[in-house]
Amino acid sequence: MNAIPKIPMGEWVEAFVAFLDTYFGGFFEFITNLIDTIIDGFSSALMFLPPVVLVALLMLVVWLLTNRTIALWSGVGLLLILNLGMWEPAMSTLALVLSATVLSLVMGIPVGILTAWSDLADRIMRPILDFMQTMPPFVYLVPAVLLFNIGEVPALVATVIFAMPPVIRLTGLGIRQVPKDLLEAAQAFGATRLQMLGKVQLPLALPTIMAGVNQCIMLALSMVVIAAMIGAGGLGGEVLRGLQRLDVPRAFESGLAIVIVAIILDRITQKIGGRRKKR
Amino acid sequence: MKKKVVVENLSKIFGDRPEKALDLVKKGHSKEEILEKTGQAVGVYDVSFEVEEGEVFVLMGLSGSGKSTLLRCINRLIEPTVGKIYIDDEDITSFSEEKLRELRRKKLGMVFQRFALFPHRTVIQNVAFGLEIQGVEERERLAKARQLLEMVGLKEWENAYPDQLSGGMQQRVGLARALASDPGILLMDEAFSGLDPLIKREMQNELLSLQSKVNKTIIFVTHDLDEALRIGDRIALMKDGRIVQIGTPEEILTNPANEYVRKFVEDVDMTKVLVAEGIMKRPEMVAVKEGPRVALRMMREAGISSIFAVTRDRRLAGIVTAEDAYEARERGEKDLTNILITDIPTARPNTPVSDLIPILAESKFPVAVIDENKKLLGVIVRGALLAGMVRKRDETE
Numbered sequence: 056m057n058a059i060p061k062i063p064m065g066e067w068v069e070a071f072v073a074f075l076d077t078y079f080g081g082f083f084e085f086i087t088n089l090i091d092t093i094i095d096g097f098s099s100a101l102m103f104l105p106p107v108v109l110v111a112l113l114m115l116v117v118w119l120l121t122n123r124t125i126a127l128w129s130g131v132g133l134l135l136i137l138n139l140g141m142w143e144p145a146m147s148t149l150a151l152v153l154s155a156t157v158l159s160l161v162m163g164i165p166v167g168i169l170t171a172w173s174d175l176a177d178r179i180m181r182p183i184l185d186f187m188q189t190m191p192p193f194v195y196l197v198p199a200v201l202l203f204n205i206g207e208v209p210a211l212v213a214t215v216i217f218a219m220p221p222v223i224r225l226t227g228l229g230i231r232q233v234p235k236d237l238l239e240a241a242q243a244f245g246a247t248r249l250q251m252l253g254k255v256q257l258p259l260a261l262p263t264i265m266a267g268v269n270q271c272i273m274l275a276l277s278m279v280v281i282a283a284m285i286g287a288g289g290l291g292g293e294v295l296r297g298l299q300r301l302d303v304p305r306a307f308e309s310g311l312a313i314v315i316v317a318i319i320l321d322r323i324t325q326k327i328g329g330r331r332k333k334r
Numbered sequence: 335m336k337k338k339v340v341v342e343n344l345s346k347i348f349g350d351r352p353e354k355a356l357d358l359v360k361k362g363h364s365k366e367e368i369l370e371k372t373g374q375a376v377g378v379y380d381v382s383f384e385v386e387e388g389e390v391f392v393l394m395g396l397s398g399s400g401k402s403t404l405l406r407c408i409n410r411l412i413e414p415t416v417g418k419i420y421i422d423d424e425d426i427t428s429f430s431e432e433k434l435r436e437l438r439r440k441k442l443g444m445v446f447q448r449f450a451l452f453p454h455r456t457v458i459q460n461v462a463f464g465l466e467i468q469g470v471e472e473r474e475r476l477a478k479a480r481q482l483l484e485m486v487g488l489k490e491w492e493n494a495y496p497d498q499l500s501g502g503m504q505q506r507v508g509l510a511r512a513l514a515s516d517p518g519i520l521l522m523d524e525a526f527s528g529l530d531p532l533i534k535r536e537m538q539n540e541l542l543s544l545q546s547k548v549n550k551t552i553i554f555v556t557h558d559l560d561e562a563l564r565i566g567d568r569i570a571l572m573k574d575g576r577i578v579q580i581g582t583p584e585e586i587l588t589n590p591a592n593e594y595v596r597k598f599v600e601d602v603d604m605t606k607v608l609v610a611e612g613i614m615k616r617p618e619m620v621a622v623k624e625g626p627r628v629a630l631r632m633m634r635e636a637g638i639s640s641i642f643a644v645t646r647d648r649r650l651a652g653i654v655t656a657e658d659a660y661e662a663r664e665r666g667e668k669d670l671t672n673i674l675i676t677d678i679p680t681a682r683p684n685t686p687v688s689d690l691i692p693i694l695a696e697s698k699f700p701v702a703v704i705d706e707n708k709k710l711l712g713v714i715v716r717g718a719l720l721a722g723m724v725r726k727r728d729e730t731e
Contacts (some may be wrong), residue, residue, distance in 0.1 A: 112400040255452060
C-alpha cells in the first residue's frame, strides 16, 4: 500500500480556497457586505421594540397565520425566554435563521424550478445536493472561515449551504408532481411558460414547497447553533460557553430557549403548508 | 359550406428517427413490427379529412387507434411529423410559437376526458382561465364566465371548488371553460367517457342542444360507437393510426367499408340509428274538403280503417276513422271537418326509431311523419316498423 502515495485531495482543496481568496477577494467582500446588511436588517428589526411589545406583536402575527392555541403557547414560550434572560441571544439567533431562510428561498426556489423544467439541470443538481446534505455540517465551517473570516457572515454562508437543499428538492418535486393533464389544459388555452408557472405549477406545488420551507428553517436553526463555533453568537454561543465552563444551568437554559424557538417556527410553517394543502 | 378544418396526409411517429418508420409503414408493415424493428411508434398515419363549419365530426376508434393523438395534432399539443393542417385556410403546421398561442387562445377550445379543471381555482376562475391568459380585464372576464355558467346551469356554483362538484357538473365547467373565449372550434377528447351512462346521455343531449345555439365546429373523440352515432354528423372510424372509413352514421352502418367496420358496428342497436324517414311508407290521404263518401272509398281500396286528412297544400289536418266517416255519410255531411280527429301522434323524418316505439305503443293510430311546415311526408304503422328494422338488418349483413 505504501507504494501508492496518498492523493493530496485536502491540499488541492486548500489551494483552491487560497486561489479563490486571492483572486476573488473583492467578490467575497461584496457578498460579506450584502449578507451583513441582511442580518443587520433583521436583528435591528427584532431589537428595535421592547421585548414585551415584540412578544405581543409576534403573537398577533402567529394568530393571523395559524390559530389561537399556537399563538398563545408561542407567547408563553417567548416570555419564558425573556424571563431566563436569553432574549438577546434568542433574537440574534432568530435574525440569523430568518436571513438564512430568506437567502435559501431566493436562491433555492429558482433553482428548484429549473430542475423541474430541465432534466439536464436535474441530473446536474442531484449529486451536488446529495453532497451538500451528506457532508457533515462542521466541514462547511472551515472554508467559510477562510473566505469570510470569523463571525456571523461565514456562519450564515455555511447555514445557507446546509439548509438550501430541501428547498431545491421540494420545489422541483412539487412542480413535477403537477398532473400532466392540467399542464396540457393550460397549454391548450394558449398559456405561455411563465403563465403556466405562475398560474398552475407554483400554486399547485405550494404545499410541497412549504414543506421545503419548514425543513429549511429547521436545518437553519440547527446549523446556526453549530456555527457558534465560528463566532455566530446567539443561543449557540450561550450553549458553547456553558459547555466550555461546564456551566450546567446556563447550558440547559440556552438549550431550552433553542427548543422553544424551534417549536414555534415549526408549528407556524407546518400550519401554513397544511392549510394550503386542503384546497 | 365553408371548410373549417382541413387535414392533409397527416402522420405522427413517436421517436427520434421517424423517416425510417414512415418508410416501413409505406411498405405495409404493421405497427407492432415497426415498433419492434425501429423502436418508433406509429401514432397516426396518412390521415386526411375535412370538417365543415358547424359540423360535429367524430373521431372514433378503440384505444391505441390514434384518435386522441390526431386530435392533439390539430392544436399542436402534439407536433405532427409530416402533413398539413389548415384552420380557416391557414396552414397551422407552419405557425410560430406566438401565432400558435394566438390560435389556441382565440380559435380552439378543448374539453378533456378527466375534466382537467384547476383544483386551486373556483369554478368561475376555471371558466375565466382562458380569458385571464389573454389578459382580459377581471370584471369583463368574470362577467363572461358567469354568462357561460348560466348557460350550462351552474350559476349558483361559481364560488365552489371543482372537487365539490359531481363528474357531470365538472364536465359542464370544462365545457364552459372551453367556450369562454368564444372559439370557432371545439376539440373534445373523450369528454363524456368518464361519466356514468345516464349522466353521459344527458350531457350528449345537452351538447346537442347547446350546439344548436352556439353552432361551433366540433371535433369529438370517442371510443363509444353509440355516442358517435348519437352526436356525430359524420364519423371517421380509425384503426392502427389510419382512418378506415368516413361517413354519416347511417352510411357507416348500412355500408361498412370493410370487414373491420362491419365487425365494429355489428352490435349496434338499430333502433337508435334508424330514423323515421328510413322506415316510413307512402301515406294514404284525403283532402278535408272531400266528403265522407270519398274517404270511405279510399279506405276500402287501401284496406285500412283510418285515413289522414290534409289541406290543399298537403298539410296534415287530422285523421278520420271509417266508423266516423260512415256516420257522417248517414247524416249527409259534405266535408270531413266535423269528424276530424286532430290529436294524433306525429314524428319528424329524423326521429330515431327508439323514440317511435313508445309513441306507437300508446296510440291506436299510425304515426304521421311531417316536416317543419306540417306537410305530410309519410306514415309509420306497427308492421312497417318491424319490417323496416328487419330489412335494414338484412342489408348490413
